[in-house]
Amino acid sequence: MEFAFTQEQEMIRDTAAAFLAEVSGSEDVRAAMATELGYDPELWQRICTQMYWQAIHIPEDCGGMGLGYVEVAATMEQMGRHLLCSPFLATVCMAANALLLAGSDEQKTQWLGALCEGRLTATLACNGGVSDWGADAVRATWRRDGDGFVLDGEYRYVIDGHSADLLVVAAREAGSAGGQGIALFLLPADSPGVSRQWLPTMDQARKQARVQLDGVAVDSGAALGTPGEGWPLLSRVLDLAAIALAAEQVGGSQRLLDMTVEYTAERVQFNRSIASFQAVKHKAADMMLQVEVARSAVYYAACVAQEALEGGPLGAELAEAASVAKSYCSDAYFAVAGDALQLFGGVGFTWEYDVHLYFKRAKSSEHLLGNGAWHRERLAALLLDDAVRADSGEAA
Amino acid sequence: MKVSFSEEDEHFRTEIAGWLQDNLRGEFEKLRYRGGPGDEHMYPQERQAWEQRLAEGGWTCVGWPQEYGGRACSIEQQVIFFEEYARAGAPGRVGHIGEGLAGPTIIAFGSDEQKAKYLPGIVAGTQLWCQGYSEPGAGSDLANVKTRARFDEARGKWIISGQKVWTSLAHESDYCFLIARTDPDSVAHKGLGFFLVAMDQPGVEVRPIVQITGTSEFNEVFFDEAECDAADIVGAPGDGWKVAMGLLGFERGVSTLGQQMQFQNELDQVVALARENGAAADPVIRQRIAKAHAELKIMRYNAMRMLSGQSGGDGSLQKEALIYKLYWASWHRSLGELAMDVMGPECEILPAAPYELSRLQAMYLFVRADTIYGGTNQIQRNIIAERGLGMPKEPRGNA
Numbered sequence: 001m002e003f004a005f006t007q008e009q010e011m012i013r014d015t016a017a018a019f020l021a022e023v024s025g026s027e028d029v030r031a032a033m034a035t036e037l038g039y040d041p042e043l044w045q046r047i048c049t050q051m052y053w054q055a056i057h058i059p060e061d062c063g064g065m066g067l068g069y070v071e072v073a074a075t076m077e078q079m080g081r082h083l084l085c086s087p088f089l090a091t092v093c094m095a096a097n098a099l100l101l102a103g104s105d106e107q108k109t110q111w112l113g114a115l116c117e118g119r120l121t122a123t124l125a126c127n128g129g130v131s132d133w134g135a136d137a138v139r140a141t142w143r144r145d146g147d148g149f150v151l152d153g154e155y156r157y158v159i160d161g162h163s164a165d166l167l168v169v170a171a172r173e174a175g176s177a178g179g180q181g182i183a184l185f186l187l188p189a190d191s192p193g194v195s196r197q198w199l200p201t202m203d204q205a206r207k208q209a210r211v212q213l214d215g216v217a218v219d220s221g222a223a224l225g226t227p228g229e230g231w232p233l234l235s236r237v238l239d240l241a242a243i244a245l246a247a248e249q250v251g252g253s254q255r256l257l258d259m260t261v262e263y264t265a266e267r268v269q270f271n272r273s274i275a276s277f278q279a280v281k282h283k284a285a286d287m288m289l290q291v292e293v294a295r296s297a298v299y300y301a302a303c304v305a306q307e308a309l310e311g312g313p314l315g316a317e318l319a320e321a322a323s324v325a326k327s328y329c330s331d332a333y334f335a336v337a338g339d340a341l342q343l344f345g346g347v348g349f350t351w352e353y354d355v356h357l358y359f360k361r362a363k364s365s366e367h368l369l370g371n372g373a374w375h376r377e378r379l380a381a382l383l384l385d386d387a388v389r390a391d392s393g394e395a396a
Numbered sequence: 397m398k399v400s401f402s403e404e405d406e407h408f409r410t411e412i413a414g415w416l417q418d419n420l421r422g423e424f425e426k427l428r429y430r431g432g433p434g435d436e437h438m439y440p441q442e443r444q445a446w447e448q449r450l451a452e453g454g455w456t457c458v459g460w461p462q463e464y465g466g467r468a469c470s471i472e473q474q475v476i477f478f479e480e481y482a483r484a485g486a487p488g489r490v491g492h493i494g495e496g497l498a499g500p501t502i503i504a505f506g507s508d509e510q511k512a513k514y515l516p517g518i519v520a521g522t523q524l525w526c527q528g529y530s531e532p533g534a535g536s537d538l539a540n541v542k543t544r545a546r547f548d549e550a551r552g553k554w555i556i557s558g559q560k561v562w563t564s565l566a567h568e569s570d571y572c573f574l575i576a577r578t579d580p581d582s583v584a585h586k587g588l589g590f591f592l593v594a595m596d597q598p599g600v601e602v603r604p605i606v607q608i609t610g611t612s613e614f615n616e617v618f619f620d621e622a623e624c625d626a627a628d629i630v631g632a633p634g635d636g637w638k639v640a641m642g643l644l645g646f647e648r649g650v651s652t653l654g655q656q657m658q659f660q661n662e663l664d665q666v667v668a669l670a671r672e673n674g675a676a677a678d679p680v681i682r683q684r685i686a687k688a689h690a691e692l693k694i695m696r697y698n699a700m701r702m703l704s705g706q707s708g709g710d711g712s713l714q715k716e717a718l719i720y721k722l723y724w725a726s727w728h729r730s731l732g733e734l735a736m737d738v739m740g741p742e743c744e745i746l747p748a749a750p751y752e753l754s755r756l757q758a759m760y761l762f763v764r765a766d767t768i769y770g771g772t773n774q775i776q777r778n779i780i781a782e783r784g785l786g787m788p789k790e791p792r793g794n795a
Binding site for chain 1: 667670
């Protein structure tokens with residue numbers, strides 16, 4: 001057991017922090033979020049050619065750097081800290097994981113190679129427009145048509161869905177329910193029958209889209225894994241994405257704490273810095289507690305995620321670790337953001353100061369991939385419901 | 397970053413788990429899940445006998461260096477030991493103050509004579525210790541100690557007078573380590589000495605405090621011209637605060653992992669009850685149980701981070717260590733409330749008159765101490781803000 005970053009991981013984190021401090025300042029974020037694309041394509045190309053973050057945990061034989069999910073989490077933490085506007089979450093932490101877990105050699109060669117070279121962005125579309133992020137969220141349908149498949153349905157909350165080149169879409173066999181009948185398909189976004197619509201969002205720094213499939217025909221080579229048996233795969237993809245998102249939440253929470261400590265030290269009222277008031281100090285202490293606890297949850301979950309990708313024994317804890325991390329980090333980020341806004345006082349309420357960017361991100365990331373209550377109910381079912389316990393092999 | 401244990405360490409886990417299974421039976425069977433905070437009054441003699449059984453197996457002071465009778469276990473193995481100990485339901489250690497606090501302090505700051513005199517009794521489980529820090533006027537403001545130590549040249553001994561309070565296990569203990577003022581004109585943390593005092597002498601009186609639970613594990617200890625050998629001051633007169641603060645560092649050690657396993661045993665009891673009495677169907681209870689479960693998991697991860705990391709170069713605690721007390725104490729207090737809410741109206745009904753509490757009822761009441769002793773939640777927040785975040789220090793009143 002060595003539950004601390006290795007020197008190499010520290011270097012990756014510090015390099016990311018230094019790079020993002022340079023390229024993702026407040027003005028950069030505000031410029032990117034005002035565009036419909038939502039990120040600066042030149043910056044993304046710079047990341048892809050200089051930092052290789054898009055290839056970070058993709059194996060070397062697929063053209064990647066061959067690092068692990070701890071490195072993904074360390075990088076996401078820094079991205080969250082600097083609110084980097086980029087297609088990283090959707091491309092690397094969603095679509096690439098689906099390919100890594102279930103892609104055939106042919107699919108990996110075709111898509112991961114292009115992804116590693118920075119020629120392709122991708123995303124995951126699975127939610128039909130509900131607050132449940134389990135199997136019931138999958139509403140779109142598939143049916144066989146000769147050797148291929150035909151897909152129909154609508155998705156909401158698709159991150160970068162209006163701009164991604166490749167869509168990993170989840171659908172269910174018409175008439176199926178729950179975890180039955182689910183399949184994942186690889187779908188180039190320009191396929192006939194695919195329509196995409198950018199949705200304006202309160203958190204402008206992360207773009208969401210609605211994706212509509214009308215009788216989209218795909219050939220048999222588009223299926224990821226075995227059609228109809230895709231729920232365990234989708235579930236793992238969502239868990240891996242949730243862990244990365246939780247890492248981003250930790251980075252955002254840390255930044256809010258740092259900003260708050262700095263601001264309250266400078267702000268003078270009643271002839272003293274407001275940081276000297278115990279009411280302020282105690283709120284800041286509670287913020288720090290939440291940030292550090294969230295960080296412990298995420299680092300552990302990242303280790304579990306790494307084993308889940310490698311097939312290690314700890315991988316069996318993936319669902320639990322993801323729900324522990326995502327529930328705690330979601331609630332912590334929003335609580336810390338609310339406290340930061342309060343301690344900034346009036347200026348925290350303005351468009352000019354950056355607090356609102358984080359406050360908005362805290363809420364958008366809370367509800368993306370399941371909020372705290374949703375993940376806690378998932379944990380409760382594991383602990384309290386016999387059917388679920390038996391299913392997961394944990395029955396007493 | 398790696399969170400799994402090596403094959404060698406897993407072998408060690410099998411060894412200690414097997415030993416506990418073989419020994420925690422017969423006369424010791426009744427000690428399972430007994431003792432520890434909130435239940436410290438139960439079976440003190442039997443638990444001391446258990447302490448000696450542990451010593452025979454070489455399972456006391458596992459983290460101490462071999463030259464002092466320890467097992468020199470790595471951090472990982474100590475973690476495993478405390479986890480398996482609690483998992484087996486082995487009783488709260490009556491020797492923990494000696495093993496975890498007095499011993500490490502003597503090893504770090506004590507003379508060779510003190511080491512030879514006191515360490516073997518701790519390792520053998522034959523001599524028990526208590527801690528004399530708090531006083532009626534020195535709670536959160538620990539440095540406001542009034543107990544005096546005067547050196548009597550004629551007798552060649554330190555003479556100690558004053559009152560200590562909240563001293564757990566004082567009535568069972570052979571020795572007390574305490575801080576007392578060696579310079580009567582000094583204030584705050586200056587002019588203190590750190591003493592090792594025998595409890596069995598005419599100048600020491602122990603009076604139990606009846607707690608919110610109706611039971612007593614804390615005591616008041618009165619020192620009236622109690623004697624302490626000249627050789628039994630640790631460090632020089634005036635060094636007491638430095639020695640005492642060094643000791644606080646040991647308190648945040650690996651035994652926290654065992655504490656968490658005890659918390660896990662309590663949470664398991666709450667979960668089992670919820671499944672049994674139907675509370676598990678209540679969506680609000682489900683949320684609270686899941687939250688308690690998630691936060692206990694993270695408590696373990698946080699402790700693992702704490703144990704893997706290096707402390708700051710100036711000896712200061714890392715951030716994850718600074719928040720630790722506030723986090724576990726608040727968590728445990730919430731668990732007590734959850735336990736009563738899972739019980740529902742049944743939580744009011746006692747197992748027996750006059751005031752016998754069930755384990756969960758006793759836990760619910762006792763956890764109110766957790767957010768008070770060892771630095772209240774409010775003091776913890778001051779420490780976090782000042783040391784963790786560099787915010788301004790609280791102004792002090794004039795003496």
